[in-house]
Amino acid sequence: MAASQDSPALRVVLFEDSVLLREGLVRLFDEAGYTTAGAWGDAHDVVTRVSDAHADVAILDVRLPPGFRDEGIRAALAVRAALPHVGILVLSQYVEGVYARELLAGGEGGVGYLLKDRVTSLDEFTDAVRRVRERGTVLDPLVVQGLLSARPDPLAALTPRERDVLTLMAEGRSNASIAERLFIGVGAVEKNISAIFAKLGLEESGTEHRRVLAVLAYLQHP
Numbered sequence: 001m002a003a004s005q006d007s008p009a010l011r012v013v014l015f016e017d018s019v020l021l022r023e024g025l026v027r028l029f030d031e032a033g034y035t036t037a038g039a040w041g042d043a044h045d046v047v048t049r050v051s052d053a054h055a056d057v058a059i060l061d062v063r064l065p066p067g068f069r070d071e072g073i074r075a076a077l078a079v080r081a082a083l084p085h086v087g088i089l090v091l092s093q094y095v096e097g098v099y100a101r102e103l104l105a106g107g108e109g110g111v112g113y114l115l116k117d118r119v120t121s122l123d124e125f126t127d128a129v130r131r132v133r134e135r136g137t138v139l140d141p142l143v144v145q146g147l148l149s150a151r152p153d154p155l156a157a158l159t160p161r162e163r164d165v166l167t168l169m170a171e172g173r174s175n176a177s178i179a180e181r182l183f184i185g186v187g188a189v190e191k192n193i194s195a196i197f198a199k200l201g202l203e204e205s206g207t208e209h210r211r212v213l214a215v216l217a218y219l220q221h222p
Contacts, residue, residue, distance in 0.1 A: 043075035112138030
């Protein structure tokens, strides 16, 4: 849907390492009446680029150079923190639940997570961009299915000691403080935290982000 003559065109920036997909998306946005304010193959200086482009929505591949691991999702989170008014739409080759939960953790809206090979409709994709701009949440059905198919009680696998550690983590305590409260060594605390991360399926993300997600799981638990 093209922008009306009375309203400015929606401004999009794109971070995608595949030249063919990047150029294809730029053409798609042009057909939709959106303005592509920037298109890059990496996420270098992502916050500056997005800010300088006065973007309404930033679209990022999850895996970008140089490591092709989680550079895109880290960039998305950086933009989210620095420029909360900018909508974020992440594209991924696979359903990666850890990244989806991380992106949604704030609960503010204005985010989307779509699978690349399911982006086949011009209208549906450009509508997803528009909904993200309007502070909606857009998730690929397979991503939703993956999130809903998780264990109904993700804390059920934790031992009593691991639950104690997680409770103190939720209180914002450091590892040293947890060790002091439970009368165990810091090494034992770290071992328990590693087990919590593994049992909650948080193996793929950075330590600090996994800690936040573990606490989020605890706070959401009935």
